[in-house]
Amino acid sequence: xxxxxxxxxxxxxxxxxxxxxxxxxxxxxxxxxxxxxxxxxxxxxxxxxxxxxxxxxxxxxxxxxxxxxxxxxxxxxxxxxxxxxxxxxxxxxxxxxxxxxxxxxxxxxxxxxxxxxxxxxxxxxxxxxxxxxxxxxxxxxxxxxxxxxxxxxxxxxxxxxxxxxxxxxxxxxxxxxxxxxxxxxxxxxxxxxxxxxxxxxxxxxxxxxxxxxxxxxxxxxxxxxxxxxxxxxxxxxxxxxxxxxxxxxxxxxxxxxxxxxxxxxxxxxxxxxxxxxxxxxxxxxxxxxxxxxxxxxxxxxxxxxxxxxxxxxxxxxxxxxxxxxxxxxx
Numbered sequence: 001x002x003x004x005x006x007x008x009x010x011x012x013x014x015x016x017x018x019x020x021x022x023x024x025x026x027x028x029x030x031x032x033x034x035x036x037x038x039x040x041x042x043x044x045x046x047x048x049x050x051x052x053x054x055x056x057x058x059x060x061x062x063x064x065x066x067x068x069x070x071x072x073x074x075x076x077x078x079x080x081x082x083x084x085x086x087x088x089x090x091x092x093x094x095x096x097x098x099x100x101x102x103x104x105x106x107x108x109x110x111x112x113x114x115x116x117x118x119x120x121x122x123x124x125x126x127x128x129x130x131x132x133x134x135x136x137x138x139x140x141x142x143x144x145x146x147x148x149x150x151x152x153x154x155x156x157x158x159x160x161x162x163x164x165x166x167x168x169x170x171x172x173x174x175x176x177x178x179x180x181x182x183x184x185x186x187x188x189x190x191x192x193x194x195x196x197x198x199x200x201x202x203x204x205x206x207x208x209x210x211x212x213x214x215x216x217x218x219x220x221x222x223x224x225x226x227x228x229x230x231x232x233x234x235x236x237x238x239x240x241x242x243x244x245x246x247x248x249x250x251x252x253x254x255x256x257x258x259x260x261x262x263x264x265x266x267x268x269x270x271x272x273x274x275x276x277x278x279x280x281x282x283x284x285x286x287x288x289x290x291x292x293x294x295x296x297x298x299x300x301x302x303x304x305x306x307x308x309x310x311x312x313x314x315x316x317x318x319x320x321x322x323x324x325x326x327x328x329x330x
Contacts, residue, residue: 002032003326004063005319006110008097009039012090013083014300015310016116017043018051022312023319024069025053033323034068036060036110038097041071042078051308063109074100085302086122094118095128095136102140105291111329112292112322113137116315117300132168134286137293146288147189149261150271150297152278152317160254160277161261162270163190163287174266175222178209183230183263187241189287190261198328205250205259206231206243207269213244227265271297280313283321292325294318 007024010016017039024035037044041059048055060070074096083090101113115133123130130136138146151161165186166178187204194202207213208227210220217224227244234241243250243263251273254262264270274282275297282297296314304310 002034003111003323004034004036004109005322005326006036006038006101006104006113007319008101008113008115009037009044009094010097010116010118011086011094011122011300012040012043012079013085013087013305014117014119014302015305016094016118016300017047018306018308018310019296019312019315020114020116021047021051021053021055022310023315025055026312026316027319028055028068031323032068035070036104037069037071038074038101039071040075040079040093041073042081044071047306072100085300085305086119086125088122088126091119091122091126091128095123095126095130098133098136099140102137102291105293106141110291111326112294114315114318114322115293115295117296117298119300119302133295134167134284137286137289141290143289145185145189146286147186149190149193149285149287150274150282151285151321152274152282152297154255154277158255158257158277160251160274161190161193162251162274163187163193163261163263164267164270165263166266168267171266174209175220178222178226178265180226180230180233183227183265184234185288186263187230187234187239190263191239191241193285193287194260196325196328199260201260202240203258203260204234204239204241204263205245205254205261206241206263207247207250207265208244209247209265211246211248213246280311281317282314283318285321292322292329294322294325 060072163186191202209222214223284295286293
C-alpha cells in the first residue's frame, strides 16, 4: 500500500517550498510514496522549473487520481508573484497549510505530515496567536500529552535522539516551570518513540538542569527535588531510565550508543548538541500526537530563499522518518 505524505510548505517567502521540492525529487526513485504539497501552486511550479527538477506536479482533486506528486492550495487565490520576507500574506498562507495538513491527518487521509519552516514572529504580526508548529498541531488535535523530539545522525551514522521536558520558555522561567510531571511525560514519550522506531531497547538518560547535575545540591536543588523523583517514579513503572546525569557528558555517551534517547530539561540544552552533530540532517518529531508529524530542524532562511542553494538534507531526513514511522505503524 502506498503511503500518502503531506507536506505543508510553511512560509512561502522562505526556503520551505524549495527544500520540499528538492527533497521529494531526491526521494522520488526510492519507493512509490505519494506526496500532497499543501501550499501555493504558482510558486511551486515556478521553482520546479527554475531548479530544473521536472517533477510531474498535478493539481489535487482526489486521492484516487493517478500520479504521485500533487498540489493543494488551501486558499482561494494564489499569492502575489513577489512578496517581502515574512509578509503577512505568506504568514497567513503558512497557517492555512498547517491547518489543512493537520485536519487531513486527523481524518486519516494522510499517513504523515511533514511541516516546512514557518516564521513565528511573522505569524504573530499577521494576527495569529502562535507559539510554534508543535503547539499549534497539539491544540488542533486536542492532544494534551505531547513533547518535542529532535534527532539526527553524525557523519558516522550514529544517532542522537533528544526529547525536551520544556520547550519555548525563557531560561529564567525554567526552574519554576520544570515539573516532575513534564519530565515523566518526556521519559514516557521518549521510550514510546524508541518502540515506534522499532529499536531493540528503550534506554533513556535524563539530563540534570544545573552544572554537574547540581553537585549534590551545591549548584541548585532541582535535581534533588524534581528530576530524581521523576526518574525514580518512572523506574518503578518499569522504564529503563537513569538520571539525572550531568548535561555536559550525557550526550557524549548517548552518541556512543549507551543510551537510545536523552531527556533534556530545556530547549538549548538538547538542541545545541543535536545541531552540533546533525546540523544538516536534524529532524523535529512531535511525540504524542494522534498522527505522525516531522519537520526539518531549521528555519525559513530568508537570506537564501529562492536562490537555489538551500540544503534539503534536513527535509529529506524528515520525509524518510515520516515514511519509516508510517510503514512501522501499518
